[in-house]
Amino acid sequence: MRSDGAAVRCEGTLHARRSTDRASGWHPERVSELDLETPLSRTAASQAVEDIGWRYLLGALCVSVPVRSLAHGSDVAAAAVAASGEDADGHLRLDLRPDRLELSVQNRALGTLTGRDTQLAWRIADALEQLGLRPAGATSAESSRPVQVLEMAIDALDIGAILPFWKAVLSYVDQPGGSDPVDAIVDPTGQLPTLWFQQMDAPRPQRNRVHFDIVVAHDEADARIRAALDAGGRLLDDSFARAFWVLADAEGNEVCVCTWTDRDEREQ
Secondary structure (H helix, E strand, C coil), rough: CCCCCCCCCCCCCCHHHHHHHHHHHHHHHCCCHHHCCEEEHHHHHHHHHHHHHHHEECCEEEEEEEECHHHHHHHHHHHHHHHHHHHHHEEEEEEEECEEEEEEEECCCCCEEEEEHHHHHHHHHHHHHCCCCCCCCCCCCCCCCCCCEEEEEECCCHHHHHHHHHHHHHHCEEEECCCCCCCCCCCCCCCCCCCEEEEECCCCCCCCEEEEEECCCCCCCCHHHHHHCCCCCEEEECCCCCCCCCCCCCCCCCEEEECCCCCHHCCC
């Protein structure tokens, strides 16, 4: 998982919740115009939306909403788009299935989160509440499929030499805001996993050159790790927890279980 500065790059009712949030001093209607455009830390973004059921995942705010059918889901999606107003095209993404609608918000042009995105999440939450809907739980104890994001990583000695190949074969583009060889490349449609490159200082033929990063909600990580270990996995490294844990299957194939937690502190 990309550690964003660490040595190894490995990233009640709504009314009751609003009362709690007002008591804590944060509310979307009190965000200034300047704050709307100011990039947020992971901690600030997560705290701004956690009480309304959204979760911070890899630079975006995400939520899953149960629906009864595609027809019902399309009505819910329309309500979310309407609540987003002119910000919809540049910030909102929707993934509709017969049993759920998954939503995420982010400044898509810049690949960052700002106060506008947290405000947008609250506006959408209000619209869903008016339809009598609530988010699915963010953990596996609450939902059979919690919100999550998948990344893939390739170890490389010369990232600049191999990155053009992967952009071409996958029809990917540079991540918004990045063009450095160490930056990730992304599917411009947002459908396929982000691909990033981990700098190696020497060949490592004894280990895999490709691994997965599964990014989960901060309150889902422990349960996900326990499930993987119970299924025959091994914990290889927890020295970067709670940013990420490195696990492997019985044959040594690796995956990182990742959250946003502790990353802001590591960058200070």
